[in-house]
Amino acid sequence: MLRIILGGKKMKEDVFYGKGMVHVRKDYPDIFKAVVELNEAAYSGKVLDYRTQKLIAVGITAAASDDRAMKKQMMSALKEFDITRDEIVDVLRVVFLTAGNPPFVKAMKILYDLTE
Numbered sequence: 001m002l003r004i005i006l007g008g009k010k011m012k013e014d015v016f017y018g019k020g021m022v023h024v025r026k027d028y029p030d031i032f033k034a035v036v037e038l039n040e041a042a043y044s045g046k047v048l049d050y051r052t053q054k055l056i057a058v059g060i061t062a063a064a065s066d067d068r069a070m071k072k073q074m075m076s077a078l079k080e081f082d083i084t085r086d087e088i089v090d091v092l093r094v095v096f097l098t099a100g101n102p103p104f105v106k107a108m109k110i111l112y113d114l115t116e
Contacts, residue, residue: 051081059091062107063099071110078114085115 025032043053054077061069077083088111096104 051083054081055083055087055091058088059095062092062095063103065099065103065106067106067110070107071114074111074114085111 021032021035024035043050045053048056054073058070058073058077061073074088077088078085089108092104092107092111095107
């Protein structure tokens with residue numbers, strides 16, 4: 001399995017990219033390289049560390065109500081960064097305020113499914 005190191009953290013391909021990127025890596029290495037470079041630029045950590053950026057990613061996917069992306073971001077946060085359920089709930093409080101009840105409730109369900 002491909003492992004990418006970003007911000008001092010190793011990220012597994014299925015968490016970082018999604019399963020479809022295996023084909024892009026093999027058949028279109030120029031596109032794959034561009035995706036890796038874009039990710040490295042986005043997660044450069046010039047002021048915010050990668051852990052904080054991961055919490056932001058959790059909030060963005062939750063606000064967008066993207067079940068699949070939300071689950072992957074939360075799994076990564078919990079496993080790769082040792083982010084606690086309470087820290088994610090703090091992020092989801094802001095989601096509730098800015099995006100409303102439906103995304104908040106959906107995110108809480110996913111979080112509890114992952115942590116119970």
